[in-house]
Amino acid sequence: xxxxxxxxxxxxxxxxxxxxxxxxxxxxxxxxxxxxxxxxxxxxxxxxxxxxxxxxxxxxxxxxxxxxxxxxxxxxxxxxxxxxxxxxxxxxxxxxxxxxxxxxxxxxxxxxxxxxxxxxxxxxxxxxxxxxxxxxxxxxxxxxxxxxxxxxxxxxxxxxxxxxxxxxxxxxxxxxxxxxxxxxxxxxxxxxxxxxxxxxxxxxxxxxxxxxxxxxxxxxxxxxxxxxxxxxxxxxxxxxxxxxxxxxxxxxxxxxxxxxxxxxxxxxxxxxxxxxxxxxxxxxxxxxxxxxxxxxxxxxxxxxxxxxxxxxxxxxxxxxxxxxxxxxxxxxxxxxxxxxxxxxxxxxxxxxxxxxxxxxxx
Amino acid sequence: xxxxxxxxxxxxxxxxxxxxxxxxxxxxxxxxxxxxxxxxxxxxxxxxxxxxxxxxxxxxxxxxxxxxxxxxxxxxxxxxxxxxxxxxxxxxxxxxxxxxxxxxxxxxxxxxxxxxxxxxxxxxxxxxxxxxxxxxxxxxxxxxxxxxxxxxxxxxxxxxxxxxxxxxxxxxxxxxxxxxxxxxxxxxxxxxxxxxxxxxxxxxxxxxxxxxxxxxxxxxxxxxxxxxxxxxxxxxxxxxxxxxxxxxxxxxxxxxxxxxxxxxxxxxxxxxxxxx
Numbered sequence: 100x101x102x103x104x105x106x107x108x109x110x111x112x113x114x115x116x117x118x119x120x121x122x123x124x125x126x127x128x129x130x131x132x133x134x135x136x137x138x139x140x141x142x143x144x145x146x147x148x149x150x151x152x153x154x155x156x157x158x159x160x161x162x163x164x165x166x167x168x169x170x171x172x173x174x175x176x177x178x179x180x181x182x183x184x185x186x187x188x189x190x191x192x193x194x195x196x197x198x199x200x201x202x203x204x205x206x207x208x209x210x211x212x213x214x215x216x217x218x219x220x221x222x223x224x225x226x227x228x229x230x231x232x233x234x235x236x237x238x239x240x241x242x243x244x245x246x247x248x249x250x251x252x253x254x255x256x257x258x259x260x261x262x263x264x265x266x267x268x269x270x271x272x273x274x275x276x277x278x279x280x281x282x283x284x285x286x287x288x289x290x291x292x293x294x295x296x297x298x299x300x301x302x303x304x305x306x307x308x309x310x311x312x313x314x315x316x317x318x319x320x321x322x323x324x325x326x327x328x329x330x331x332x333x334x335x336x337x338x339x340x341x342x343x344x345x346x347x348x349x350x351x352x353x354x355x356x357x358x359x360x361x362x363x364x365x366x367x368x369x370x371x372x373x374x375x376x377x378x379x380x381x382x383x384x385x386x387x388x389x390x391x392x393x394x395x396x397x398x399x400x401x402x403x404x405x406x407x408x409x410x411x412x413x414x415x416x417x418x419x420x421x422x423x424x425x426x427x428x429x430x431x432x433x434x435x436x437x438x439x440x441x442x443x444x445x446x447x448x449x450x451x452x453x454x455x456x457x458x459x460x461x
Numbered sequence: 462x463x464x465x466x467x468x469x470x471x472x473x474x475x476x477x478x479x480x481x482x483x484x485x486x487x488x489x490x491x492x493x494x495x496x497x498x499x500x501x502x503x504x505x506x507x508x509x510x511x512x513x514x515x516x517x518x519x520x521x522x523x524x525x526x527x528x529x530x531x532x533x534x535x536x537x538x539x540x541x542x543x544x545x546x547x548x549x550x551x552x553x554x555x556x557x558x559x560x561x562x563x564x565x566x567x568x569x570x571x572x573x574x575x576x577x578x579x580x581x582x583x584x585x586x587x588x589x590x591x592x593x594x595x596x597x598x599x600x601x602x603x604x605x606x607x608x609x610x611x612x613x614x615x616x617x618x619x620x621x622x623x624x625x626x627x628x629x630x631x632x633x634x635x636x637x638x639x640x641x642x643x644x645x646x647x648x649x650x651x652x653x654x655x656x657x658x659x660x661x662x663x664x665x666x667x668x669x670x671x672x673x674x675x676x677x678x679x680x681x682x683x684x685x686x687x688x689x690x691x692x693x694x695x696x697x698x699x700x701x702x703x704x705x706x707x708x709x710x711x712x713x714x715x716x717x718x719x720x721x722x723x724x725x726x727x728x729x730x731x732x733x734x735x736x737x
Binding site for chain 1: 633635636638639640641642643644645646649653654657658660
């Protein structure tokens, strides 16, 4: 089914969420954003657990939530009549019911007989590979198992939309990768619309066809996962995908960076306000001005040095400030430490610059 | 050598660390002794040769049966109306919730005899509500078994309400959200999710309520009097027996204490722990 939020505004205390977007049938959309950005509120609004204060929500063209306007009546369809399945954060499995009873709860509530609901539950549990857990209590499940059961419970009523709120956040790092891969394969087989709320860009990139980034209650970027890494729209998104995002004004292949410094880029046609992505791997760090072909070179001061996987991330304060990823060997050779004076350089062809998206939508 | 020293010194240090300070130990033990001595005294004074005869006497059996029946009815009534009211308080759906919550606590603090007088003023023959009951049905509530149940419910229901309100308030709302998205009506959600999750607290609240109702004396004797067979509950029977038959009063008291201890033991541990 298609879920559409039309100029929807949801207020909760001082916080306001404003969205105007559509989630299409057969698409897995990740709602990505920091804590408190409003992504869970967006999910709950679709489920009917929150109501809009302005605008409307419609499902397959039928309005399910709207406030009264001069030309239309107020409408609110209860969550139980919206035909959506929700996987809650921390799963919210009913602790007093067995796994089978949890999964059968939906069919039972929708009028199925005891044995029919039970058979339906067993079928879904079997499909998700957790049939052997049917008689357990939720307290006796591991995080990954609980997630599968929560998914089974949400899918048992064959909802037209599946909403998942941070389905991986409660898991230990060791099992997260396995569970994520399982979830990806399950979601591929789920018909209808799927919305997945997460604060982890990796989950979004692996699981979703489309990523909607929400910050401070507003959508700041919306596109395919590849767009997100190639051309992040805000510093938050850039930090999430591990690159430096600079803002500036381009003219004849040179960007005057906001806050100082200038960078040469390959695209000479670019002009006006732009964003420029600096990948840490493309930044080289040395003790003296480099001799090579890199046309962008400037001095700076090391702010922090942090090992991450096979590289060392070095934050250099300068004009502009950037993050560099160097090999541990190079970091040791250069004796990099906070306070070190260094020269950084980056090739013009390694920079990605693009026109800054307007933020007038807010 | 050092090992020997350590081995010899460690238990002494441990013992001193575990020994509680005297200013807590002494008053604490006084409290323990003070609470236990009357119960021991009661058991010590039981005239064992006439005990069985006394407690199986028709009057005693009647009073005990009346006590058990009325306190159970009062608890059922308290549960049927008190659980929904506790939910309303917990979900803050009424206007002036804080006022109602404070009012509910009043019967806990009110002297029982005052509660009895208040019940007479409300449900008596000429009372606020009682006058209409009398003129419409020709029935007066005071000095009936119904009056006993009402007196018990009035003083004991707050225990059930405050216990349940706490349980409903701390209940994770996402369980109810989950039930709603799964298609459950509000009745199904309450019956299959909310109430079972509050189950331990419901039991704890009901036991507190029932124990208070069982021991109820002042409000009952004021509002319902002391008619053997209809309103003379165990506590009232014991009180009147004190004047005429000391050893019978002792025997009946031991029975009532035994009932309370039996319930406490049966529900010990997990059941009486309020849900957190």
